[in-house]
Amino acid sequence: MVLESAEILVKAGMEEAFEAAVAQAAPLFRRARGCTGMRVLRGIENPRAYRLLVQWDTLEDHTVHFRGSEDFQEWRRLAGPCFDGAPEVTHLSSVLEAF
DSSP, rough: EEEEEEEEOOOOOOOHHHHHHHHHHHHHTSSSSSSEEEEEESSOTTEEEEEEEEEEHHHHHHIITTTTSSHHHHHHHHOOOOOSOOOOEEEEEOOOOOO
């Protein structure tokens, strides 16, 4: 499992529009090859800061298959106008889970 973590800063006043765009785009992620789940978190100290977390079976499911798809283009069309700069994306793998 690979966890995509995208730090997204949203333009001031566009928080509701961004959240609506994410809700509209959720099916794009759900049907993507290798996507096993997603969630979006909003900052408390900075409500313009969001974190998109997407679980993928493999790195390539995100970087090759999803990013090369029409669904990715649609995601960017929906949410991109709300971005205040490019999202910072990293990929993570689990080394410990203790809940």
